[in-house]
Every structure is written in structure tokens, then in C-alpha cells.
Amino acid sequence: MxxxxxxxxxxxxxxxxxxxxxxxxxxxxxxxxxxxxxxxxxxxxxxxxxxxxxxxxxxxxxxxxxxxxxxxxxxxxxxxxxxxxxxxxxxxxxxxxxxxxPLGAFSATRGSGGTAPVSGSFAPLPAGDPVELAVPDFVDRARSDGGSTLIGREVRLVGFVTPNPDGPWWLTRFVVSCCAADATAYRVLTRDGPPLTADTWVSLTGRWVEAAGAPDGIPTLQVVEHELAQPPSNPYAG
Amino acid sequence: MGRPPDVDGGRAAPRGLLLPALLLVGAALVVLGLRAAGWSAAPGIAAFATVFLSIVIQATPFLVLGVLLSAAIVAFVPADLAERALPRNRALAVPVAGAAGILLPGCECASVPVANGLMRKGVTPAAALTFLLAAPAVNPIVLASTWVAFPDDHRMALARLVASLGAAMVVGWLWVAFGRTSWIRLPARTNTTDGARWLIFRHGVVHDFLHAGGYLVVGGLISAVINVVLPAHWVDSLAEQVIAGVLVLAVLAVVMCICSEADAFVAASFTQFSPTAQLAFMVVGPMVDLKLIAMQAGFFGRDFALRFAPTVFICALIASVVTGWALL
Structure with missing residues (x-):
């Protein structure tokens, strides 16, 4: 050479x-x-x-x-x-x-179904609705302690759209611990959200649907308001 | 892979410009062709590009650190230091080399060139290979991240240390007992003279980076293709069975090529699997994965990699199962 x-x-x-x-x-x-x-x-x-x-x-x-x-x-x-x-x-x-x-909707449904275990309990959300929350934080709160910190609260989440073949789309955010090869997708099932195309970044205001729980680690959000959002400077959370 | 080393290295100058010219023209044609074909619009290509680049970009700083260390060992460490630092008895040198692995804070990309540098200094292959396996798995950064990733069960970090060190030492002893020097393409032993040290260092850095970097790209490429073609959730159905679960996560560790400093967080996300299976993921990954196999084949020869990778895989698997059964 x-x-x-x-x-x-x-x-x-x-x-x-x-x-x-x-x-x-x-x-x-x-x-x-x-x-x-x-x-x-x-x-x-x-x-x-x-x-x-x-x-x-x-x-x-x-x-x-x-x-x-x-x-x-x-x-x-x-x-x-x-x-x-x-x-x-x-x-x-x-x-x-x-x-x-960044990784998008294509990868969001292809990872392993697992999400890291939630440890300990969460502090109550700060006062004042809606509360800005990261998607993974919302998912973990819904999975922890019966979702008690989310009950009766309005939250605002920013993520991108992952189409769902069997229902409404998921609001999605990846968590990366080292590089994108180890990304884990955190998804929130939307209810009454606007029709949007894959990989659109959107800010949703809404409430956790308590009755729906978080089967497979996927909680449901009753959408109250939506607004298109700029992709964040760091597309990944965590 | 496995081809004889490039032989047109030292030809005279006029030919020297042909290959670079071809390379530039070829790369430009590939870029224009791919752009014209609109390949980036195909489903999965963007995901492939992101995973591929992320493996390469993430590994680059560690690779740079590894080649700097390796070249420094070759150029500046006195020739007889290895002989003085390691026990003369090869079987005793193995655990010392394994324990020394705690000192290299980095991930597996750094360890291949460093092991190569150690062998060039005359360190016996058994000890250098034990170091190669142990260093990425038992260094403090990796153990700390394991500690953080498993907040409810700190025995996991201990189990990782025990199983990784155990597997690395067993492989070293297997090499002492059965290994043949003909299996491994040993780097030429370098004895440095004072005046040339700086030059040897510089040449070593460039050579090792190009050498290891090329194979890193091979590994990243295969891993990214598998990532896109074969979604990981196929493994979920196998999670229930204990034995199948261990095997599945061990194979996944080989395929995913995750940096050893991050793999604990990924292991922790496999909640459907048994703790022993999670342990196997963390013990196998830093020792055998696609990019490591490619880099080892590049540095030590294909014959070596074909024997080494399966042996290490089995040893790591057994060490995980035994440790998991005893500790977790």
C-alpha cells in the first residue's frame, strides 16, 4: 500500500x-x-x-x-x-x-421487545400542567407503581411518528446508551391523535389512559393538543 | 479477508500513483452511481447507514487509543520488559495477563492492536490472548457501567468479572496446552534501536489504524446488514426457555457488535431473559463479535480466527452458565 x-x-x-x-x-x-x-x-x-x-x-x-x-x-x-x-x-x-x-420509524418496531427494568419509585411531577416529560420518562412512570405519578396530570411529550399497522401511530423516542447500534425504542400509543406520516416530529399534549395500563411497556396517551415540532438537537434520549 | 498481505507495497514510484488514482475514480463512480440509483430511498437503507456509521464512529476513538498504545509499546517499551514483568512459566503468565486486563480502560476495539503490540514485544501468545480477551470485559469503566445498568442486582457486576476473567484464563491455558504457533500469524518481533523509536511509533500508528480500521468496517458492515434484515424481536419468543435463552443472547452478542462499555445497558433491557442469559450476553460480546473476528482474522490470520472464535465462544458460554448458576 x-x-x-x-x-x-x-x-x-x-x-x-x-x-x-x-x-x-x-x-x-x-x-x-x-x-x-x-x-x-x-x-x-x-x-x-x-x-x-x-x-x-x-x-x-x-x-x-x-x-x-x-x-x-x-x-x-x-x-x-x-x-x-x-x-x-x-x-x-x-x-x-x-x-x-437519526434512527427513525423503520428501526422503532424492529428492536427487541424488552425495555430496561424500572427501579425504585418516581418523585411526583412538578406542579403546573402540562408538564414537559421525555417519552422514556413517561413510559417508565406509566410502568412503575401503577402509574400513580401520572394520574390526573396533563403532560407534553416530544417524539416522532412510528406507523402502527394495527391501530393508531406510536409517539416514539430512542434511548441510546453508547451508540445507535444499542438504541432501544420507547413508544407511546396515541389515541385521537392527528393523522401524520412516519418520522414526523411532533409535540403532543395529553393524558395517560390509566385503564389501558402499559402492556408490553407501551402506555397510551389521550391526545388533547398537538403541534408539529423541530427535530431536537439530540434525537435520542437518556 | 485472509488474503496474503498486499505485496505491491514497495514498488517504484510510477506504479505508486496508479492505485490511488483508481481508488479515487472508483470511489467517485460508486458515489455518483449510488446517488443516481437513488438507493438512499430504499426502505432500511437509512437505518443501515445509521447503524453502520454508529459502529464505526463509536469505535474510532477507542481504535485510535488502541493503536497509539500498541505503537508506543512496540517503540518505547524496553524489549525485555515483558520478560521481566511476566512469570517465565507460561501457565503462570496467563492469570497475570488476565489481571493486567483491568488496567486498559477501553473497549474491545483497542485490545486487538494492543495484543498484537505485546506479541511483537515477545509476550507469549497465551498471555497476550488472555489479555486480549480480559481487557475489554474487566476494566473499571465496564464494571462500573454494569454496576449502574443493574441497579437492583450488584452481583451482576461481580459475576461479569468472575466469568470474563475465568473464560479468558481458560482460553489462555488451552492455548498453552494445545496451541500451535503454526495456527497464528505472529507479528515479527521488533527490537528497537534508540534513533528509530519515533519513526517506528509513527509507522506503527498509521499501519495499525489502517489495518484494524479496515476490518472494523467489515464487522460494522455485517452487523448493520443483520440489524436491518433480521429484526431483533424474533428472539423474544425464545426467551422463556432457559438454555435457548442463554444461547440466543450469546449469539445476539456476537451479531450486534456493541461496545463493551455499553453492552450492560442493552443486556439489562432483555428483561424477558434469565439473568444467566444476560450475563452470557455481556461475557461473550467483548470477547467474540463480528468486528472482533474480522480484526483478529486480519491481524493473526484466518486460520487463527477460525479456531479462536468458536473456542472462546464456548468457553465464555460455559463460564457464564457456571457463574450464573453459582452467583445469580
Missing amino acids: TRAVQIILLAAMLGVLLRLLVRGEYVYYVKPSLLPALIASAVVLALMIVFVAKDAWTAADEEHDHAGHDHGPGGGHAHAEPRAALLLALPLIVVLTVAPA
């Missing part, structure tokens, strides 16, 4: 990182707390490119002088990378052909 190829592959990875960092799209893939580590990785990649380019420059000079091969200390070309290294161009190809987007 020549130095020129090495530079191209390193630059491809660096390009992916820079694009996602500059546009803030990295939150579609990993937790925001990984930001410093991603910046550090980009810096290391940039340094690698600089040093490989410098070596190539020096080697070109030497070849000119000696019309020979690069036998510099450290072996020069002695390390041969496998062809699989060429696949490092793939992330850039994917970024350039599929617009970066």
Missing part, C-alpha cells in the same frame, strides 16, 4: 469525522459526551496524514537522488496493509450517498 493510498484512506476517515462534527450530526450516531474523544481522534488522524505526507515528500527526494528504494529507518514501506484497509473509504461513501439521519 503506497503512501498516497494511505493518505487517501486516512483522509476519508478524517473527512467523515469532520463532516459529522462540523454539522453536529455526530449525535445521530453516538452520545454527545463522546465529542472530545471524536475531536481528539480527528486531530490524531490529521497528524498521521501530515507525517505520512512528509515521509512521502522525503522519500520522493531520496528516490530522485539515489534512483533507488526507500530503505529508511523504520522500514518505509515494510508494513503492508491488507486490502481490507481499502474499506476505510466506505464510511465516506455512505455519508456522501445517504443523508445522515
